[in-house]
Amino acid sequence: MLQLLNMGPATFRHGVHPPELKEETCGLPIRQFPFAPVLTIPLSQHIGKPAVPVVREGQEVQRGQRLAKPDGFLSVSMHAPASGVVRRIGLMPSITGRMVTGIYLEPFPGSTQEVAEGIPCPLDTATPDEIITAIQDAGLVGLGGAGFPTHAKLKLRDDQSIDTLIINGVECEPYLTTDHRVMLEQRDDIYVGIRYLMKVTGARRVIIGIEANKPDAAEHLRAGLPGDLPAEVQVLRVKYPQGAEKMLITAMLGREVPSGKLPIDVHALCCNVATTAEIGRLLPHGRGIQERVITITGPAVQKKGNYRIPIGTPLRFLLDYVGVDPHVNRIFMGGPMMGTAASSLDLAITKGISGVTAFTDAETSFHQRPEHPCIRCGYCVEACPIFLNPSTLGRLAKHENYDRMADEFNLMDCFECGSCSFVCPSHIPLVHYFRVAKSSVRKARAAAP
Amino acid sequence: MSTLSKTLQLRTSPHILSGYAVDSIMFNVVLALLPATLFGMYVFGLAGTLTIVVATLSCVLSEHLICVSQKRRSTIGDWSAAVTGLLYGLTLPPSLPLWMVAFGGFVCIGLGKAIFGGLGSNPFNPALVGRAILQAAFPVPMTTWMPAFAENRFSWLPPSTLAWPFTEPVYDGFTSATPLSLQKFDQVATDAGQLALGMVSGSTGETSAILLLLGGVYLVARNMMNWRIPVSIFVVVFAFSGLLHLADAGAYPSPLFMLVSGGLVLGAVFMATDMVSAPMTGTGCLLYGALIGAIVVVIRVWGGMPEGVAYAILLGNAVAPHIDRYVRPTVYGTGRRRGAAT
Numbered sequence: 001m002l003q004l005l006n007m008g009p010a011t012f013r014h015g016v017h018p019p020e021l022k023e024e025t026c027g028l029p030i031r032q033f034p035f036a037p038v039l040t041i042p043l044s045q046h047i048g049k050p051a052v053p054v055v056r057e058g059q060e061v062q063r064g065q066r067l068a069k070p071d072g073f074l075s076v077s078m079h080a081p082a083s084g085v086v087r088r089i090g091l092m093p094s095i096t097g098r099m100v101t102g103i104y105l106e107p108f109p110g111s112t113q114e115v116a117e118g119i120p121c122p123l124d125t126a127t128p129d130e131i132i133t134a135i136q137d138a139g140l141v142g143l144g145g146a147g148f149p150t151h152a153k154l155k156l157r158d159d160q161s162i163d164t165l166i167i168n169g170v171e172c173e174p175y176l177t178t179d180h181r182v183m184l185e186q187r188d189d190i191y192v193g194i195r196y197l198m199k200v201t202g203a204r205r206v207i208i209g210i211e212a213n214k215p216d217a218a219e220h221l222r223a224g225l226p227g228d229l230p231a232e233v234q235v236l237r238v239k240y241p242q243g244a245e246k247m248l249i250t251a252m253l254g255r256e257v258p259s260g261k262l263p264i265d266v267h268a269l270c271c272n273v274a275t276t277a278e279i280g281r282l283l284p285h286g287r288g289i290q291e292r293v294i295t296i297t298g299p300a301v302q303k304k305g306n307y308r309i310p311i312g313t314p315l316r317f318l319l320d321y322v323g324v325d326p327h328v329n330r331i332f333m334g335g336p337m338m339g340t341a342a343s344s345l346d347l348a349i350t351k352g353i354s355g356v357t358a359f360t361d362a363e364t365s366f367h368q369r370p371e372h373p374c375i376r377c378g379y380c381v382e383a384c385p386i387f388l389n390p391s392t393l394g395r396l397a398k399h400e401n402y403d404r405m406a407d408e409f410n411l412m413d414c415f416e417c418g419s420c421s422f423v424c425p426s427h428i429p430l431v432h433y434f435r436v437a438k439s440s441v442r443k444a445r446a447a448a449p
Numbered sequence: 450m451s452t453l454s455k456t457l458q459l460r461t462s463p464h465i466l467s468g469y470a471v472d473s474i475m476f477n478v479v480l481a482l483l484p485a486t487l488f489g490m491y492v493f494g495l496a497g498t499l500t501i502v503v504a505t506l507s508c509v510l511s512e513h514l515i516c517v518s519q520k521r522r523s524t525i526g527d528w529s530a531a532v533t534g535l536l537y538g539l540t541l542p543p544s545l546p547l548w549m550v551a552f553g554g555f556v557c558i559g560l561g562k563a564i565f566g567g568l569g570s571n572p573f574n575p576a577l578v579g580r581a582i583l584q585a586a587f588p589v590p591m592t593t594w595m596p597a598f599a600e601n602r603f604s605w606l607p608p609s610t611l612a613w614p615f616t617e618p619v620y621d622g623f624t625s626a627t628p629l630s631l632q633k634f635d636q637v638a639t640d641a642g643q644l645a646l647g648m649v650s651g652s653t654g655e656t657s658a659i660l661l662l663l664g665g666v667y668l669v670a671r672n673m674m675n676w677r678i679p680v681s682i683f684v685v686v687f688a689f690s691g692l693l694h695l696a697d698a699g700a701y702p703s704p705l706f707m708l709v710s711g712g713l714v715l716g717a718v719f720m721a722t723d724m725v726s727a728p729m730t731g732t733g734c735l736l737y738g739a740l741i742g743a744i745v746v747v748i749r750v751w752g753g754m755p756e757g758v759a760y761a762i763l764l765g766n767a768v769a770p771h772i773d774r775y776v777r778p779t780v781y782g783t784g785r786r787r788g789a790a791t
Contacts, residue, residue, distance in 0.1 A: 016467065018463075018465060018467070019465070174465065246781065246782070250781075256781060256782050256784070257782055258782045258783070259780065259781070259782035259783045260782075261782070328457075329456075329457065329458050330457060330458045330460070330464065331457060332462070332464060334462075336462070336463060336464040336465045337462060337463045337464075337465070338462050338463070339462055339464065340461075340462065341457070341458065341459045341460055341461070341462075341464070342457065343457070343459055345457075357464075359464065363465075364458065364464070369470065372471040372472075372527060372568065372569070373566075373567065373568050373569030373570065374569050375471055375474075375568065375569045375724050375725050376569065376724050376725050376726075376727070376729055377474070377724040377729075378675065378724070378728075378729035378730065379469065381729050381730055381778070382731075385781065386780060386781035386782070387778040387779060387780050387781050388780060389729065389730075389777065389778075391729060392773075410780045410783070413780055413781065413782065413783075416462075418462050418463035421463050421466070422463045422465070422466055422467050423467045423469060424466075424469070425469035425470050425471050425473075425474055426471050426569075427466065427470070429461070431461070431462070431463070432461045435461065
């Protein structure tokens with residue numbers, strides 16, 4: 001295998017090395033974030049159909065109580081992040097720029113915020129199908145950012161099998177340290193989560209992948225491993241975008257996920273370490289996810305840190321609480337490589353958001369630099385983790401030659417990691433072109449008979 | 450929130466960049482060329498210095514004037530015209546009449562670059578386009594060399610340097626032969642050590658292989674040059690000429706001589722690696738370098754001219770887009786390793 005030629009820890013080929021910038025928050029323990037006066041909870045925080053509300057306006061709810069139920073298999077529940085009263089069910093802004101339906105919940109100021117208990121899903125006696133239903137009922141989605149319902153990727157067809165379960169503790173995105181803190185503080189939850197996942201998938205082997213810049217987390221998880229858990233910790237070389245499922249599978253197992261297929265097609269399953277920890281934390285009590293850990297960071301933030309924050313906390317309240325530089329000019333949901341710029345302060349923290357990063361003019365001044373023509377330097381070709389030619393694709397995109405991009409140059413394999421834009425010395429917004437091109441191709445294909 | 454004083458900017462990710470920039474890459478190429486340039490100025494005195502200065506200025510000025518005439522913002526700030534001019538100057542014989550130098554500089558930018566659409570669109574290395582046209586138009590001045598380390602080089606100019614435009618320059622009594630022409634036409638070998646240090650006559654900036662390599666190492670260390678291209682050229686030139694030398698040591702020069710003589714190092718390190726006109730993939734660069742190396746040996750050994758690096762690179766440039774078309778990396782998940790459980 002190729003990895004034998006490389007000395008040192010395993011990794012995938014190509015990729016980039018952005019500055020890590022994690023040292024400011026990686027040592028800060030997770031703290032509880034207070035409740036906002038009004039929580040705004042979109043009904044669609046996952047890929048698939050929005051959840052269907054099971055509460056009505058004016059109803060009083062307890063923290064942890066189910067607010068909405070899944071609509072079909074590719075959908076998950078929503079739970080009340082706080083005890084309070086449902087003020088309104090209506091439209092609210094979402095990260096995509098569209099207005100979506102959601103629940104406005106007003107927490108009771110004096111409440112003890114006791115969490116409602118549900119029906120436990122005991123590890124020893126539950127069947128795989130019961131665990132899958134319990135995960136769906138708990139409202140779990142990939143907490144790494146994809147927002148794909150976790151239970152949906154655990155459901156195997158009869159002809160599918162999983163031999164290796166990969167727990168993704170890579171966290172290759174600059175600035176973010178939530179997974180790092182979760183690994184340090186929720187070790188036992190992670191082990192319990194792994195047991196649930198092994199039972200569902202039948203995987204015999206578990207590998208926890210952690211990049212070499214988190215040696216304390218790797219050591220901590222290794223030291224506490226129960227003797228009967230067939231899991232190991234693998235340290236990976238630091239490189240972006242190693243946290244992407246396909247890259248991680250290649251780095252750790254040397255397998256390539258075929259174009260257009262899923263990890264399951266190479267008998268592997270990836271689960272984010274925070275998602276695993278939530279499975280281990282919630283299922284034994286039958287609870288649903290109503291809060292998550294995020295990193296609030298960036299040069300414009302005053303009280304940087306890792307917080308366990310109620311789902312639905314509006315950005316406005318969040319920024320007021322941590323304090324931001326008045327010169328802040330850009331706020332992203334997520335980290336700087338793949339995060340989405342916030343268009344409104346009324347956006348809420350949803351399940352898939354692992355951080356909030358705020359920049360001032362000083363960090364964004366480079367965007368004022370002029371765009372040059374492509375000089376065919378090939379940096380993007382060396383960076384692309386799936387071996388596309390972003391330079392050629394970019395040239396075609398400028399002529400809106402989207403069909404040729406998709407048919408001849410594998411456009412649809414691009415997963416928008418942004419490595420090409422990151423290295424481009426001509427400052428061509430390559431990945432932006434590809435997003436536009438991909439959505440155009442998708443629309444055209446959907447419209448085709 | 451009341452404290453926000455600015456409008457939030459909406460941009461798509463990534464929100465940080467690596468810091469590479471076209472102008473800084475080009476500027477670093479100029480930096481990397483400085484040792485060899487200064488050495489050339491020292492070896493060839495006033496004439497060499499004037500050649501380089503006029504070459505660079507004529508390219509930069511041409512770029513500026515062409516931009517102005519097209520009512521576009523001047524692009525001389527990206528340093529690419531300066532790189533072209535400097536490289537072009539380094540390939541010229543130091544005693545070349547200055548009006549020819551200036552004319553060739555205009556050709557570099559005008560015919561080599563601007564008519565194709567400017568930076569990034571030129572299929573050929575602009576500096577070599579200018580040089581090739583001079584070579585075709587003025588064969589005698591382009592192959593007449595002044596000696597290195599002339600006694601009075603800092604106070605005296607060869608009469609050809611200041612020749613009036615469109616007159617035949619006069620070369621009397623000061624010419625010297627390059628090691629390659631000595632080898633080719635007179636079967637006189639020059640010591641490779643002298644060549645590597647640059648103690649011989651030749652083009653203004655091509656003589657010191659060591660200083661040129663130093664610049665190349667700097668660029669490779671800063672990840673601003675694809676090392677595969679020069680390495681592949683050197684390996685092929687050495688292997689090919691080595692085989693010939695083994696077959697008949699009397700007729701063919703030694704491979705070491707081939708490596709350090711003439712414009713090979715300058716061409717391989719700084720000209721063939723011009724990003725715009727070279728292939729983009731690693732394998733493509735190896736092939737491209739091999740092709741250039743082979744053509745160099747063929748021209749030098751069997752061609753009518755003692756030197757062929759410039760033409761070899763221009764031919765390589767012509768092939769580069771085709772290399773990029775056919776040598777493509779296998780896209781992730783589509784190759785032989787697809788799905789293979791190991």
